[in-house]
Amino acid sequence: MAYIYDIYEENCPTRQVLDRLADKWALLILDRVKHGPMRFNHLKRDIRGISQKALSQTLKKLERDGLVSRTVHPTIPVTVEYALTPLGATLKETVAAIAHWAERHMEAVLDAQKAYDGAGGER
Amino acid sequence: MAYIYDIYEENCPTRQVLDRLADKWALLILDRVKHGPMRFNHLKRDIRGISQKALSQTLKKLERDGLVSRTVHPTIPVTVEYALTPLGATLKETVAAIAHWAERHMEAVLDAQKAYDGAGGER
DNA sequence: GAAATCAGGTTTCAAAATTATACCAAGGAG
DNA sequence: CTCCTTGGTATAATTTTGAAACCTGATTTC
Numbered sequence A, B: 001m002a003y004i005y006d007i008y009e010e011n012c013p014t015r016q017v018l019d020r021l022a023d024k025w026a027l028l029i030l031d032r033v034k035h036g037p038m039r040f041n042h043l044k045r046d047i048r049g050i051s052q053k054a055l056s057q058t059l060k061k062l063e064r065d066g067l068v069s070r071t072v073h074p075t076i077p078v079t080v081e082y083a084l085t086p087l088g089a090t091l092k093e094t095v096a097a098i099a100h101w102a103e104r105h106m107e108a109v110l111d112a113q114k115a116y117d118g119a120g121g122e123r
Numbered sequence C: 001g002a003a004a005t006c007a008g009g010t011t012t013c014a015a016a017a018t019t020a021t022a023c024c025a026a027g028g029a030g
Numbered sequence D: 001c002t003c004c005t006t007g008g009t010a011t012a013a014t015t016t017t018g019a020a021a022c023c024t025g026a027t028t029t030c
Helices: A013-021 A024-032 A040-046 A052-064 A092-104 A106-121 B013-021 B024-032 B040-046 B052-064 B092-121
Strands: A068-073 A079-084 B068-073 B079-084
Touching: A013 A024, A013 B024, A013 B092, A024 A040, A024 A052, A024 A092, A024 B013, A040 A052, A040 A079, A052 A068, A052 B092, A092 A106, A092 B013, A092 B092, A106 B013, A106 B052, B013 B024, B024 B040, B024 B052, B024 B092, B040 B052, B040 B079, B052 B068
Parallel strands: none
Antiparallel strands: A068 A079, B068 B079
16 A cells, blocks of 8 residues: 655656646636536636636546546537546545635735735835 | 635635645645755755746745745855745645645546546547 | 856746637527 | 527637756865
8 A cells, every 4th residue: 555656756646646636727626516517618607717728628637537527418409517526526625625725814825925025026 | 704705706816825726836845845944955856857947936936925934044155945934834734635645546546547548549 | 266066046948838719510599 | 590509629829837058156176
C-alpha cells in the first residue's frame, strides 16, 4: 500500500492528478455535481463565466480520470447527464472544504490584499 | 456571518480565492512550507519542475493574499524566507487533503484512464 | 584584477492554453 | 421557412506559461 509516490517529484503520476484537481473549473464542476446528475447546459448556466469549450474539455478529463460519469439519454433533443462516480464522491468533502475556505476567509484575504497593495504601491 | 458569497457567481470575490488555490504550484508551495520557513532556492529545488518565474510569481500572489509571509535576512548573500501566515495555516489540512487524495487514489485514476482510453480508442 | 559563485529575482520571447465567437447536427414550434 | 433547443466542435484572438538569458551585489578563486 505504501507506494513511494512523491507529489514533489516532477514525473510522479500524482502530479497529473494534482493538475486535474488544481483547476478552477474542475473544482466548480465537481462541487456543482455533488448533489446529483446535471445536464451539460445546466452546468453551463450555473457555473457563471465558464465557456462551452472549457466545460466540455474539463468534463472529458474528469470522465477520463473516473471522477465523473457521462450518460446520454436518447430524448429529443438528446440530453447528457454528468454525475459523480463513486471515486469522484470520495472527493466531495475535500472539494467542498476549498470552496468553504474561500467563502469563510474571503474578508481576511481581501484585507491582506488591501494592506499589501497599500504598502507596496507607495514606493 | 452569513454573507451572500456565491462561488458560482462570475464576479464573486471568492472566485479570486478559488483561482489562487486552484493552482498546482500554489498548492505545492503551501504544502511544502507548512512545516516551517523555507528559502526561495530551497523551494525551487524541492518542487521539481517549477520554473523560477512561476515560483516567484506564485509566491508574490500568495503573499499578497496573506497566505505566505516573506522575510528578508540581511545575510551575505541575502536569504529570503517564506512561511505560512496564521491565515495560510488554516489551509494546511485542506491542502494536505488534496495531496493525500492524489496519493491514495492514484491507482484508481490510472485504472479509469486505461479503461477510458481502451474503450474510446478502438472506435 | 578578471572570472566564477551564490542568493533571489526580472526580462524576453516563443510556445501552449484559454476565451470568445461562430458553426454544426437533429428535431420541434410557430 | 425560420428560429429555438440540446450538446457539442472549429477557428481566431488573447492570455498565460515556460525556458533561457540577464541582473544586482557581495565573496572567493585563480
